[in-house]
Amino acid sequence: MPAMNKPVIAGIVAGVLLAGFAVLSPITGLNFDVEAQSTGTTKKVTLIADEVDVQVAPDNALHPGGVMYRAMVFNGTIPGPVISVDQGDTIEFTLINEGEVIHSIDFHAGHGPNDAVGANASATGSTVRSGESVTWTWKPPFAGVFFYHCGADGLNGVWEHIANGMYGGIVVHPPNEQPAKEFYVVFGEIYSNNVEGVFTQANGTGSFDVAQFLTGNPDIVMTNGMAHRYVPALGAIAKIDINPNATIFQVKPGELTRWYIVNAGPNDGIAFHFISGMIDVRDGSIKNRYGTQLKNDETWWIPPGSGSVIEATFPQEGVYVGVDHAMNDVVKGAAFAVLATPDATDDDHPPGTMVPPRGSDRVTSPTTFEETRPAAEQAEEFEPPTGEATTETTNATDTGNQTGTGNETDTAGNETSSAAGNDTNTNSTG
Template sequence: MLTRRAALMGAASFAALPAMTRAASAEEIMDTSMVEPVDLSNLKRIKRKLVRPPEVHAHEQVAPGAPRIVEFEMQIVEKEVEVDNGAYLQAMTFNGSIPGPLMVVHEGDYVELTLFNSPENMMQHNIDFHAATGALGGGSLTLVNPGEKATLRFKATRPGTFVYHCAPGGPMIPWHVVSGMAGAIMVLPRDGLKDHEGKPVKYDRVFYIGENDFYVPKDENGSYKRFADVGESYPDTLEVMNGLIPSHVVFNGKVGALTGDNALQAAQGEKVLFVHSQANRDTRPHLIGGHGDLVWERGKFNNLPERDLETWFIAGGSAGAALYKFLQPGVYAYVNHNLIEAVNLGATAHVVVEGDWNNDLMEQVQAPVEYNATHEGRTALP
């Protein structure tokens, strides 16, 4: 139903935002105020403090009891982000991070999110949960102007990993997504994860990796442009976006976000769950030197996991999960196995694993030495 507030929001947006942007159409904003609210007063409430990816907030792998209302707060932050040396993105973010933080609940729980649009922001924003049912995934019930907040509650009815993203309407949707406004939620089965035989599986740690494709414009000299604010960046960014060739493909917001001093840390013998999301483009994660012991490629825990995968596929607009037990120490590269995007555009993470080397799994029988090419190596040829 079209509301007076919807009409006012549309009018205010046209007046306040640059001419090239379009507010979400008023028809997309629903009014459910006449519907009798559901009585959930008998359910326990808990609050979860979201943390910056790749870390994930504290949670139980097996639900401790009856369904609960899990409360989250998230603030929308528009800010400039340096995605690579000299390449600056006018970013739009959930909670100031790219990707937005991972939320974890259990099937049957209620997710209750209060979304704040900071007064200093320029744009309307909202949140579309792929895990939710109805109202554009919550997008039509959470459309907030700068300085406004809204609270959405939905029941987590399907276990799995799901994307959430901003979807304020029309051409604003892809722009907001490729400017950083996407994250993921993991809905665990109440009795925890199961392997291909239905046996319980637990992880020792979980890492959340959000992959982004960015479209940073260049000037006539080939240098990256820098803009005063998000509104000013729109026309040039749109032109690059429509060419469908990203300037950067990165994990967690920037080149090198998960390498070097920022590398992920694990220990030999640990089972690590990798949750990987891509809200816009297809991708293909690969752990160099390891495997996907159990892989929920489409991220849905009602489906049996694939086993022993070398590379797995994450469809654009979805999130997947892969479990691996690290058997050897060393530095593992976790990459998008379009190696051009991994090496040249930035989609690489490192996992540093401590432990003792096992020569039974891999042994250097002979270190590199020079050889006599006249007599050696010829038998290798067909």
């Protein structure tokens, strides 16, 4: 009998294993189809594309006077709002372009060209000229957190639109998700022509620097649209004030927290780590639940254009810090503070970071990130909303309010609208 080579043997073994799984699946309950059944619920989502000036670094020793930047945005902020749906929901999505250049959308949660970028089944399917809009319906099939971003003009310039801040995250909750306090955090890089380095004042309002982009040297790494947005200071003895107007995340000692960490890139990965903490990572999915990649580990790599579901409990009272463990990125802004305290409540999320839980009628956070003005001015003027403001988007030229992600819910064909009969959308004015 002639000897068989290793590739042939490997092929036979692989065939036997696959056949075995096919036979065993009905018996053992193994099922590799992770797409969920329809919930019968349709959620309406609206994003408005525009170009605005935003503050991407606070006034501190690293960046005296702060850093202003000409950004491309969804709904007025970097990042765009979290979009939160349940596995099996249908999304009726509308993109309105109030900017001066062509914009579009790419949903990494989509499975097939129609889902990811629109009804034309191509990478240019969602391309929207200034003053126009596009609407289509799709269903995200898999549980997890996924990146969404502008695809520019049929991918022409997509690198610049992402680098300019036009991105966000979509959360798809599985049916049997365990309740937890949930947070939305997006990391993103800025390549600006007005920043000459740390400890130097920026020169006016910056814009995209393609040379720095191509050499992979970002000036700033933002957390939810600003360097060190959630870091008041560094140091215990030799203390450095970083952001006097910073808000921080608060959790109760021992409670389960779930962090939807999105890495917008556009170039670098995130080595995500909680200082003094351990993490469980649920990346990818298994039928009707998140997949589990590792438990009780220290650091998890999130590549650009991706997101991971990170779960953690903080056992003792005190301060923990979430970081990109690449230390140059920490200096550039990639860190946030978490305070474990018995005084934490279920609804004390920093603005824009709350993720509507599974089963919620909401699609996005009830508040958004602060308007990007000088930090002292924000601290003086910002007041948390006392109620839930709503507005209706009628066309692409109505700019009276920055309109947030809509959250009209249609369950089994029955629409739930505001008292006036209008689609209910979340106001995104902070």
